[in-house]
Amino acid sequence: MDRSKIYEVYGSDPGVMTRALLEAVRPEQEIPPGGLVVLKPNLAVSKPAESGATTHPGIVGETIRYLREKGVDRMVILESSWIGDQTREAFRVCGYETVAQFYGVPLVDVKKDAYETKTVNGISIQISRTALEADYLINFPVLKGHCQTKMTCALKNMKGCISDRSKREFHSLGLHRPIAALNKALPCHLTVVDGLCGDLDFEEGGTPVAANRMYCGWDPVLLDAYGASLLGYQPQEIPYISMAAELGCGCCDLEQMSLMELNHSEQGSAAVSSRRVRRLERLVHASSACSACYAALIHALARLEDKELLGRLGEQLYIGQDYRGKALDQVGIGSCCGNFTRCVAGCPPKASDIVEALEEELE
Numbered sequence: 014m015d016r017s018k019i020y021e022v023y024g025s026d027p028g029v030m031t032r033a034l035l036e037a038v039r040p041e042q043e044i045p046p047g048g049l050v051v052l053k054p055n056l057a058v059s060k061p062a063e064s065g066a067t068t069h070p071g072i073v074g075e076t077i078r079y080l081r082e083k084g085v086d087r088m089v090i091l092e093s094s095w096i097g098d099q100t101r102e103a104f105r106v107c108g109y110e111t112v113a114q115f116y117g118v119p120l121v122d123v124k125k126d127a128y129e130t131k132t133v134n135g136i137s138i139q140i141s142r143t144a145l146e147a148d149y150l151i152n153f154p155v156l157k158g159h160c161q162t163k164m165t166c167a168l169k170n171m172k173g174c175i176s177d178r179s180k181r182e183f184h185s186l187g188l189h190r191p192i193a194a195l196n197k198a199l200p201c202h203l204t205v206v207d208g209l210c211g212d213l214d215f216e217e218g219g220t221p222v223a224a225n226r227m228y229c230g231w232d233p234v235l236l237d238a239y240g241a242s243l244l245g246y247q248p249q250e251i252p253y254i255s256m257a258a259e260l261g262c263g264c265c266d267l268e269q270m271s272l273m274e275l276n277h278s279e280q281g282s283a284a285v286s287s288r289r290v291r292r293l294e295r296l297v298h299a300s301s302a303c304s305a306c307y308a309a310l311i312h313a314l315a316r317l318e319d320k321e322l323l324g325r326l327g328e329q330l331y332i333g334q335d336y337r338g339k340a341l342d343q344v345g346i347g348s349c350c351g352n353f354t355r356c357v358a359g360c361p362p363k364a365s366d367i368v369e370a371l372e373e374e375l376e
């Protein structure tokens with residue numbers, strides 16, 4: 014296991030993408046014989062994955078199928094929806110009841126589980142006993158925006174393993190310190206990120222942006238640092254990432270990351286555009302753009318809008334494979350626009366690089 018490695022795959026079939034990632038990381042080699050595997054998706058709300066809020070059930074379903082083929086028998090799907098939502102309803106609406114019945118895998122509602130209290134850095138957390146009993150915990154977060162912490166992905170998804178009482182306390186403590194503490198108290202073994210169409214702004218979805226990407230690795234801190242860059246943030250802008258690194262949960266230095274791309278970004282189906290996405294799209298000239306590239310640009314424009322810089326962007330931005338070899342006097346996004354007078358390189362570029370380049374343009 015090399016914790017600096019992140020495996021990434023593009024596409025629109027969650028099952029095929031999940032299998033490609035699992036075949037690359039071979040989790041079965043790390044699971045003790047007869048060990049309990051806990052599968053932890055993000056079902057914070059009762060909305061289907063297409064909303065940008067929840068983990069696609071095909072990802073967890075394919076993981077169960079894969080592990081069964083490798084002789085792993087003891088698996089549970091474990092989650093707790095956010096306060097005010099019923100986990101049972103989320104299991105049903107998000108397709109997990111069907112997955113559980115099809116594969117004969119139990120669903121564990123953390124709200125009804127027993128808890129053990131763990132204390133890290135003076136923060137006491139009631140953690141699901143089933144999650145603590147896991148011999149191997151696989152975290153399946155959605156990479157998406159969050160109105161309080163800017164983003165949510167691997168580290169924050171572990172919050173679904175605690176009691177509602179502890180969730181309330183997390184909010185009263187400002188989320189960042191307790192999220193880092195939780196990941197020290199309950200480390201996951203592997204993280205498989207659903208980056209298919211995570212929400213631009215909100216944990217509860219409604220503004221999905223199709224990126225048609227999934228990635229996985231062993232270090233949740235590094236995965237979140239990478240996720241931040243895909244949403245247009247520098248990792249240090251999300252305090253819980255560096256706090257988790259300081260507690261020894263992983264590395265937040267993207268220079269240390271080895272990104273292993275299993276295939277190439279491709280054109281894919283677009284998510285339904287919300288009003289905000291449509292407003293941002295007005296600045297874009299896209300022609301045969303790959304989904305991950307296009308999503309990076311939309312996230313970057315959203316970051317500029319957050320900083321009230323968008324109005325100063327006086328020109329259109331060009332993106333897509335049809336601009337390959339063309340020498341326009343415009344700003345191009347992605348290596349396909351490499352012959353433009355100004356270009357943000359990368360295939361696909363990271364949203365954080367686009368933000369940085371466009372901010373320089375505006376200086």
Ligand code: SF4
Nearest residue numbers: 303306347348349360
């Ligand atoms: S640079 Fe071109 S080929 Fe690469 S991801 Fe963007 S649009 Fe696709």
